[in-house]
Amino acid sequence: MNWPETVTIKEVGPRDGLQNEKIFITTSDKISWINQLSHTGLTYIEITSFVHPKWIPTLADAMEVAKKIKRVDGVTYAALVPNLKGLEKAIEADIDEVSVFMSASETHNKKNINKSIEETFPVLEKVVKKAHASGKSVRGYISTVFGCPYEGDVSIHSIGDISEKLFDMGICELSLGDTIGVANPRQVQEVLTVLLKKFPAKSLAMHFHNTRGTALANVIASFEMGVTTIDSSIGGLGGCPYAPGASGNLATDDLLYMLDGMGVLTGVNKQKLDKAALYIQEKIGRPLLSHNIQANQGKIKI
Amino acid sequence: MNWPETVTIKEVGPRDGLQNEKIFITTSDKISWINQLSHTGLTYIEITSFVHPKWIPTLADAMEVAKKIKRVDGVTYAALVPNLKGLEKAIEADIDEVSVFMSASETHNKKNINKSIEETFPVLEKVVKKAHASGKSVRGYISTVFGCPYEGDVSIHSIGDISEKLFDMGICELSLGDTIGVANPRQVQEVLTVLLKKFPAKSLAMHFHNTRGTALANVIASFEMGVTTIDSSIGGLGGCPYAPGASGNLATDDLLYMLDGMGVLTGVNKQKLDKAALYIQEKIGRPLLSHNIQANQGKIKI
Numbered sequence: 146m147n148w149p150e151t152v153t154i155k156e157v158g159p160r161d162g163l164q165n166e167k168i169f170i171t172t173s174d175k176i177s178w179i180n181q182l183s184h185t186g187l188t189y190i191e192i193t194s195f196v197h198p199k200w201i202p203t204l205a206d207a208m209e210v211a212k213k214i215k216r217v218d219g220v221t222y223a224a225l226v227p228n229l230k231g232l233e234k235a236i237e238a239d240i241d242e243v244s245v246f247m248s249a250s251e252t253h254n255k256k257n258i259n260k261s262i263e264e265t266f267p268v269l270e271k272v273v274k275k276a277h278a279s280g281k282s283v284r285g286y287i288s289t290v291f292g293c294p295y296e297g298d299v300s301i302h303s304i305g306d307i308s309e310k311l312f313d314m315g316i317c318e319l320s321l322g323d324t325i326g327v328a329n330p331r332q333v334q335e336v337l338t339v340l341l342k343k344f345p346a347k348s349l350a351m352h353f354h355n356t357r358g359t360a361l362a363n364v365i366a367s368f369e370m371g372v373t374t375i376d377s378s379i380g381g382l383g384g385c386p387y388a389p390g391a392s393g394n395l396a397t398d399d400l401l402y403m404l405d406g407m408g409v410l411t412g413v414n415k416q417k418l419d420k421a422a423l424y425i426q427e428k429i430g431r432p433l434l435s436h437n438i439q440a441n442q443g444k445i446k447i
Numbered sequence: 448m449n450w451p452e453t454v455t456i457k458e459v460g461p462r463d464g465l466q467n468e469k470i471f472i473t474t475s476d477k478i479s480w481i482n483q484l485s486h487t488g489l490t491y492i493e494i495t496s497f498v499h500p501k502w503i504p505t506l507a508d509a510m511e512v513a514k515k516i517k518r519v520d521g522v523t524y525a526a527l528v529p530n531l532k533g534l535e536k537a538i539e540a541d542i543d544e545v546s547v548f549m550s551a552s553e554t555h556n557k558k559n560i561n562k563s564i565e566e567t568f569p570v571l572e573k574v575v576k577k578a579h580a581s582g583k584s585v586r587g588y589i590s591t592v593f594g595c596p597y598e599g600d601v602s603i604h605s606i607g608d609i610s611e612k613l614f615d616m617g618i619c620e621l622s623l624g625d626t627i628g629v630a631n632p633r634q635v636q637e638v639l640t641v642l643l644k645k646f647p648a649k650s651l652a653m654h655f656h657n658t659r660g661t662a663l664a665n666v667i668a669s670f671e672m673g674v675t676t677i678d679s680s681i682g683g684l685g686g687c688p689y690a691p692g693a694s695g696n697l698a699t700d701d702l703l704y705m706l707d708g709m710g711v712l713t714g715v716n717k718q719k720l721d722k723a724a725l726y727i728q729e730k731i732g733r734p735l736l737s738h739n740i741q742a743n744q745g746k747i748k749i
Contacts, residue, residue: 146636146671326742329708330667334448355660358701358738359708362663365632369448369671399660406631406661436660440628 149373151410153189154397155320155350156182158425159210160191160225161394162382164201166429172206174428176213181421182379183217186413191223191244195231211238223284227258232272236279243276245269245316246286249304250293253324257288262303266310273314285316286352290336291328301339308340312348319349320376323363326356330366337370350374353395355381360395361403375400380422380433396435398422451675453712455491456699457622457652458484460727461512462493462527463696464684466503468731474508476730478515483723484681485519488715493525493546497533513540525586529560534574538581545578547571547618548588551606552595555626559590564605568612575616587618588654592638593630603641610642620650622678625665628658632668639672652676655697657683662697663705677702682724682735698737700724 159179163170170178179192192214198205207224216222223242226232235243247265248254254262269285276283287307293299308319321336333351340349351367351374353360364375378394401415419437426433461481465472472480481494494516500507509526518524525544528534537545549567550556556564571587578585589609595601610621623638635653642651653669653676655662666677680696703717721739728735 146632146668148633327708329705330448331450331709356738356742357704358657358660358698359663359705361661362667362705365664365667366448396660402659403631403661403664406629407633436658440658 147369147371148407149368149409151373151412152368152404153374154187154400154411154413155189155191155374155376156187156379156397157191157352157376157394158182158378158380158382158397160194160204161376162378162380162425163203164194165383165393166203168429169203169205170425170428172209172213175206175210178421178425178428179210179214181417181424183215183220185417185421186411187418188219188412189221189223191225192240194225195234195238196225196227208234208238211235211240225286226272226276228268229271229275232275236276236281240281242282242284242317243272244284244286244320245272245311246288247307248288248293248324249299249307250289250296252295253289253293256295262307266314269311270314273316277315282317283315284350285311285314285319286322287311287319288322288324290321291323291332292325294325301336304336305339305343309343312344317348318374319344320352321349322352323354323360326354326360328353328363329359330362333363333366334370337367337372341370346371346373350376352376354393355395355399356393361399364395364400364403379418379435380426380438381435382425382429382433393434396433396437398435398437402437449671449673450709451670451711453675454670454706455676456489456702456713456715457491457493457676457678458489458681458699459493459654459678459696460484460680460682460684460699462496462506463678464680464682464727465505466496467685467695468505470731471505471507472727472730474511474515477508477512480723480727480730481512481516483719483726485517485522487719487723488713489720490521490714491523491525493527494542496527497536497540498527498529510536510540513537513542527588528574528578530570531573531577534577538578538583542583544584544586544619545574546586546588546622547574547613548590549609550590550595550626551601551609552591552598554597555591555595558597564609571613572616575618579617584619585617586652587613587616587621588624589613589621590624590626592623593625593634594627596627603638606638607641607645611645614646614650620652620676621646622652622654624654625656625662628656628662630655630665631661632664635665635668636672639669639674643672648673648675652678654678656695657697657701658695663701666697666702666705681720681737682728682740683737684727684731684735695736698735698739700737700739704739
């Protein structure tokens with residue numbers, strides 16, 4: 146089997162995790178938590194989202210968080226931006242890398258960003274151009290790659306077309322999102338078979354949700370295909386607002402447990418990561434759903 | 448990647464699931480539940496355990512359950528037996544296949560069956576001989592194959608030796624148990640690399656627990672190695688009494704969700720399986736931990 150020697154974990158908890166939680170974590174708690182994450186060995190943290198606070202009130206303090214965290218050398222601090230306005234704020238906050246996003250399915254794209262897929266491209270193109278002009282790299286996200294809550298199956302070829310347009314704009318990496326956690330390893334193989342004909346494995350990342358328990362199986366399938374950058378969210382924070390009751394992102398600590406056991410190098414310290422997970426669990430005020438936290442209840446010391 | 452066309456699911460919920468639950472499911476509820484399982488398309492159900500009720504009081508009605516369920520053609524009804532006394536009861540109940548068990552680690556074996564590994568072999572040999580003489584096939588279980596709660600790592604070579612002795616006795620299949628849910632895909636590959644040099648893939652089964660979220664990833668690794676018989680427990684019922692708070696067996700419904708999505712044939716009807724899961728969830732009186740049930744709260748109709 147094709148096990149990688151090293152894997153890059155991209156931590157999305159402060160953005161994708163918190164954006165799907167109901168309670169507002171205070172700005173100083175967010176900053177303290179992200180500062181902890183900066184010392185775990187993670188090299189990439191998506192710290193917030195510069196969307197309008199009307200849409201994601203739990204991240205309304207994006208600017209203050211981005212400005213007040215203590216940045217650590219070697220860590221890329223990223224943020225989501227939906228449009229030029231968001232980008233301007235991200236530039237003002239001196240974010241290292243911005244992420245743009247769209248969906249692979251028309252209905253989800255419409256509901257999520259109020260535009261058709263075709264209407265979305267020119268908006269993102271302007272964002273990418275201006276980001277580059279400001280010296281910022283841009284990451285792209287495609288949501289609902291493995292299934293849409295409204296349309297069901299998503300065409301692999303339309304994913305290929307969207308990917309091509311995003312890479313043509315100049316994104317440095319594309320993250321393929323299983324937004325509602327329906328993917329299976331064969332689908333991962335099928336989608337990557339198409340995309341890897343067009344783009345190098347190093348330019349792709351996988352963003353799985355564990356709603357149906359398949360996230361780590363999908364990670365293994367991704368490794369087999371040569372893709373070794375994995376998004377995850379500490380403690381399994383977050384999920385999808387359109388799928389209530391469903392568990393959230395693949396948990397960074399579950400991913401790390403598996404990778405550590407396999408001898409795959411990530412540079413991330415499990416003990417420090419666990420402490421940061423317990424810190425945010427206490428602030429969120431409900432048990433986090435990562436298997437790691439559930440299995441070690443009471444055993445991880447803060 | 449090496450996806451199988453068909454996979455055999457061996458349902459262990461009525462035994463491994465219920466033996467780790469605290470509450471006693473009434474005999475008539477057990478019978479009704481197993482009768483539902485018999486009509487899901489499952490071809491193998493481990494229905495109970497003929498150990499002394501002092502050790503597993505929740506299965507004290509093993510004889511009555513085994514005698515009163517309505518057996519369906521094409522389904523193998525199996526039961527666990529620890530010794531000759533248990534075997535005699537299983538024969539009286541006309542069980543189709545009996546399972547014997549031991550651990551790969553001395554301490555777990557001692558705590559679980561109060562014997563050293565060496566002392567266990569002659570006991571099991573007598574059971575296998577007598578079972579064969581009564582026309583019953585025998586399955587073997589090895590526990591703690593991927594890690595022991597007392598000793599930690601377990602030697603692959605001692606697993607190989609134990610396996611050899613069990614096959615020499617005449618077991619028809621060996622199930623490799625990740626009793627405390629610590630296995631990772633690389634370990635699965637390593638253990639199977641050793642065992643598949645000695646025994647055909649068709650004679651092995653994998654018995655994973657999802658305590659740390661790795662069960663389906665381990666299933667994928669097993670497929671890659673050519674092993675296609677998987678034990679699982681409906682709804683994720685059960686677990687390990689020595690690891691409180693930890694989630695239980697790989698859930699049959701989670702396994703089936705993944706296999707159905709991949710187009711792998713199992714013969715099991717998901718809708719009927721989900722109904723049987725909700726039935727036992729109601730009797731157990733707590734939410735079951737399968738991702739499938741958690742994600743579909745309120746959506747599955749009884």
